[in-house]
Amino acid sequence: MAHLLRLNDLSVEEIHSLLDRAEQINAMSDEGWLEPNHTLVANLFYEPSTRTRFSFETAERRLGFQVLNFSSKTSSAQKGESLYDTVRTMESLGAKAVVIRHQQEAYYEQLRTINIPILNAGDGTGNHPTQALLDLLTLREAFTHLKGRTVAIIGDLRYSRVANADAEVLQRFGCRVLLSGPKEWSNSALPGTYVTVDQAVEEADAVIMLRIQHERHQHTMKMSKEQYHARYGLTQDRALRMKPDSIIMHPGPINRGVEMDDALVECSRSRYFKQIRNGVSARMAALEWTLNSTATSRHAERVPEML
Numbered sequence: 001m002a003h004l005l006r007l008n009d010l011s012v013e014e015i016h017s018l019l020d021r022a023e024q025i026n027a028m029s030d031e032g033w034l035e036p037n038h039t040l041v042a043n044l045f046y047e048p049s050t051r052t053r054f055s056f057e058t059a060e061r062r063l064g065f066q067v068l069n070f071s072s073k074t075s076s077a078q079k080g081e082s083l084y085d086t087v088r089t090m091e092s093l094g095a096k097a098v099v100i101r102h103q104q105e106a107y108y109e110q111l112r113t114i115n116i117p118i119l120n121a122g123d124g125t126g127n128h129p130t131q132a133l134l135d136l137l138t139l140r141e142a143f144t145h146l147k148g149r150t151v152a153i154i155g156d157l158r159y160s161r162v163a164n165a166d167a168e169v170l171q172r173f174g175c176r177v178l179l180s181g182p183k184e185w186s187n188s189a190l191p192g193t194y195v196t197v198d199q200a201v202e203e204a205d206a207v208i209m210l211r212i213q214h215e216r217h218q219h220t221m222k223m224s225k226e227q228y229h230a231r232y233g234l235t236q237d238r239a240l241r242m243k244p245d246s247i248i249m250h251p252g253p254i255n256r257g258v259e260m261d262d263a264l265v266e267c268s269r270s271r272y273f274k275q276i277r278n279g280v281s282a283r284m285a286a287l288e289w290t291l292n293s294t295a296t297s298r299h300a301e302r303v304p305e306m307l
Contacts (some may be wrong), residue, residue: 001291002293003290005118006117006165007169010282015133016230019137021288022137023141023281032281032284036064038064039064039291040068041068041097041099042099043099044070050253052101052279056071061286062284063284065209088114091115095116099119099121100121107124125160125161125216128164129286132166132168133285134279134282134298136170137282138275139151142206142271149174150169150175150205151204151208152200153210154209154232154259155211160210162208166190173193176193177190177191177209178200179198179200180200197231197232197238202248203243206246207246207249211250212255235261239269247271248269249270250265250271252272
């Protein structure tokens with residue numbers, strides 16, 4: 001049994017094996033559906049989600065699993081039931097793994113005695129390991145080798161769990177990480193170099209634009225959406241100054257005309273919908289790994305890089 005709480009808990013070799021498996025699944029296309037089996041997996045989402053929730057559910061069904069979908073709004077969480085008791089309930093019902101999206105950072109610390117694998121589908125502003133995995137898969141498909149590539153992460157760096165997950169693992173894979181966005185939303189804990197938005201866009205092989213995390217901000221944004229787009233968004237003018245073979249990525253959901261110009265969402269550089277497709281394969285690989293692995297969770301340790 002192994003938990004997937006942060007991608008940074010895995011060795012580079014383990015991450016490569018997950019990416020290899022995800023690529024195999026992608027190659028199988030519609031043939032990559034396994035026979036139904038009696039493995040029961042529970043999805044516990046305490047925050048709204050479209051891509052991550054339905055991506056996990058699709059991955060589970062393609063693996064032949066039986067799915068329990070939990071909604072905090074229609075469950076005993078409304079009556080005061082704790083996360084721990086909810087997970088123990090799913091375990092008692094026969095779930096062999098649990099996928100959790102929760103607003104509390106590092107919620108999994110209270111679940112150390114749970115005896116089934118936990119897959120973190122996002123913990124507050126903390127981490128989002130399967131998003132980082134699908135982003136790596138998308139980058140590897142575009143460039144084959146990541147070492148020496150420049151990746152820019154632009155936007156709400158302070159409140160984005162995607163920024164945390166991506167910046168850490170990209171640096172371990174030998175990428176040069178550029179960071180940019182509003183100064184008041186900077187994050188000194190992120191590995192990378194702060195530059196202007198224009199420099200980031202012009203030097204990057206891949207530009208990852210981030211959504212503004214309005215739901216986590218304590219104060220209303222001090223500029224209009226139009227002002228934000230002009231100052232920090234990927235405008236058509238900035239896109240024209242990108243490197244010839246560079247790509248555009250976004251974890252979603254996209255606010256068109258804010259972090260990205262509407263015309264760029266489905267342009268030839270964009271990998272937005274490709275990322276969504278890759279999310280299913282990456283999460284299938286992650287589910288297989290957690291259920292079949294004999295490894296134990298190492299979220300309290302740092303695994304050495306093996307570049």
